[in-house]
Each structure stands twice: as structure tokens, then as C-alpha cells.
Amino acid sequence: MENTKYESLIQTLWNCALACEHCATACLQEADVTPMAGCIKLDRDCADMCLQAARLLQRESDIALQYLLLCEEICRMCGDECGKHEHDHCQQCAEACRTCAEACHAHHQQITQS
Amino acid sequence: MENTKYESLIQTLWNCALACEHCATACLQEADVTPMAGCIKLDRDCADMCLQAARLLQRESDIALQYLLLCEEICRMCGDECGKHEHDHCQQCAEACRTCAEACHAHHQQITQS
């Protein structure tokens, strides 16, 4: 949608948000939800943060780039927690979070070095 | 903030959203999270719906009044589920949801009859 500069990063953020929403829902459907509490908590924050990051980039917000630093952090936290669990939805979410954390990081590096 | 017409309803929606956020967090900290899964799932939706309703009213959106009907429904569902659990956070959330459902309903009635 005409925002070619950040198109790939926006899509990565969106994929991460979807993975987190799915993981939280699937965690809540596990036979034993108790060990998944940490995942669900972080999935909730990570989905919110990634969606907001994508919107800020798409609308060319003055705060978007700084937001990516924070987004990277929640993605790392969520990826670390989900990575501890063997459920497919957790492993997929962990992968999406790590990819997203790296994309946020790479983008921020690129900006501050130019 | 200069939106006196809906001020009370907006505040009720906000209170409900806060109660849902708190209830979800507290449910995730219970010793046994499994029986709370339904609460957490509905708290998540209800918080999102109430916050969006409040924003739409505050910004005088053309879709705000229709949105209240849907908001009433999720508040009833969330209130019913939370009402089944004896934890303080669930009982408080159930109360906030019921108050909010009634406020949405009353407001919608008033509009469609005028």
C-alpha cells in the first residue's frame, strides 16, 4: 500500500502479531494451562506492540523508529519464553518473534548509522 | 474532556476495560490457571472492545452507537464467565462487565427511541 520503504518490516511485524494471537489462543486451549501463563502474558503484550509498531511505520510517525527498539525487546522476551515450550504454536511463535526482533534491530542499526 | 454527552458511558467503558486487564493478569497468576482459561480469553476481547467503544464515542464516530450493541454482548459474555469464579478479581470484573453491558444497552435504547 504505497509504503515501500518499510513494507518488509511492516509485514514481519504483522506476522509476529498474528503468531502471538494464535499462540495465546492455543495456549489457553492446552490441557494444562498453568505452565503456559508466561507465554500468554507475553503474547498479549507482543501482539499489541508489534501491531502498533506496524501502524506507526505505515503512518510515518515521528516516533516509529524509537518504537522499534522497544518492540525488539518485547519480541526477544516473548521469543525466549515461547521457545521453552515444545508445542508447535509456541515454536512457531518463538521463530516469528526472533525474526521480528532481528528485523527491528537491523532496521534501527541502519537508520542510526546513516 | 469536552465530550459531556457520553462522558459517563465512556468512563464506564474504561472502568470495564481496566477490570478486564486486571482480571486477565490476576487469572494468569493463579496457582491453577486451567479453570481460568475462559475468563482470560473473554477478558482479552472485552478489554479491546470496551476501549475501542470508548474511543469511537469520544471521537464522535458514525459507527459508535452500533458498536455499543456488540460491546454489550461481549460484556455480557465476559460478565457471565467471570461471575462463575469466586476470586475477587473475577467478581469485580463480572460486576464491571454487567454495569457496562447495562450502560451500553440503556444508551442504545435511548437513541433508537428518540
Next chain:
Amino acid sequence: MENTKYESLIQTLWNCALACEHCATACLQEADVTPMAGCIKLDRDCADMCLQAARLLQRESDIALQYLLLCEEICRMCGDECGKHEHDHCQQCAEACRTCAEACHAHHQQITQS
């Protein structure tokens, strides 16, 4: 992300939200913003509504299908308004909104008939 049932609809909602965010930003950068006020106002609501619809579908919310009805309506309103303006961003947004309104409608029809 493992939600194959609604994957296409979720993507359509996301595309519409991005188009609305971009259109609002571009409207605010026009030489004369005054005639774009209606677009900006509806873009704001439509972006919020479509994003929330996508999240509700992805998380398999009990309220997701009803939400689509309301989402269809705001998409039609936003598409009608944007369609009146000849700027590329408005025409693209109008197209995204109409596609999204039809996708919401088709999906709802399919559900209520089955």
C-alpha cells in the same frame, strides 16, 4: 500462522487497515487538507475496526463474526468517501475498502447460511 480458515479474510482486513493508515497520512500532507477531513475521519475508524476484526478472527473470538457486520459497514462508508476524491491514495483506499466490505459480507453470508 495456522489459522487457515480465515487466512484470506484476515489478510484482506490487514490490507484495508494499511490502506487507511496510508490514506490518512497522505491526506494530511495535501496542500489543502480541508476537503479531506471526511476521509481522514473515516480512515481512522476503518483502520481501527479492520485491525480489531483481524485480531478477533485470528484469536477465534466468539464475537468475531458479528464484528464483521460492523466492519463491513465502516468499510462501505470509508470506501464511499474516499471514492469521491481523485488522489491516488484515496482511490487505492476506496478499492481496498470495497474489497474488504465484500469479503466481510461474503463471509458472513456463508456462515449464516450453513
Next chain:
Amino acid sequence: MENTKYESLIQTLWNCALACEHCATACLQEADVTPMAGCIKLDRDCADMCLQAARLLQRESDIALQYLLLCEEICRMCGDECGKHEHDHCQQCAEACRTCAEACHAHHQQITQS
């Protein structure tokens, strides 16, 4: 709602978000919208950021305190821009933004010194 620690800050963030939503809507209704474009753009970001900050605090998110630093910044930017305009809604919004920026700052100071 049982989150007494951050209750006042959460309310300040909420008041700021409402002021921004109202200001954006009122700006869009001015006879000449063009000079208000900067306000509308920042109101949109500031409302989103303050609401998310309030939710993160209420849900005791691990990222909440860092988020306040970013929230302070967008509040300052929005307050500065709105403060340039004499409309009541802009002046009220500027005041709400400055109060909120200071509350975010004070809270962050307090935490990092303890």
C-alpha cells in the same frame, strides 16, 4: 480496579488519550483544516501511545516502564504542537499532554532511582 500503585498515572494517561481523540475530531471540524494537520497527526499517535501505556501498566507488563519513556516523548511533541494553536481543544490537549509527559517522567525517575 485493584491496581493502586499506578492508578493515578493510568488515569492521567487516559485523560491525555481522551483529550487527543477530542482534539483530532475538533481539528477536523475547523473551517480551515490545513493548519491543523500537524496536530491531527500527533493526536493520533499520542492517543494510541497513551492508551497502550495505560493498558501495559494495568496489566503489569514487563515492558511498561520503558514504554513510559517513549510515551513521555510523544506527549511532549503533541503538547508542543497543540500549544501553538489557540483553539480551546488544542489548548486543553496541550495541557493534558504536558501533564501526562511530566507524570511519565516523574514515574520513570522514581523507579530508576530506587
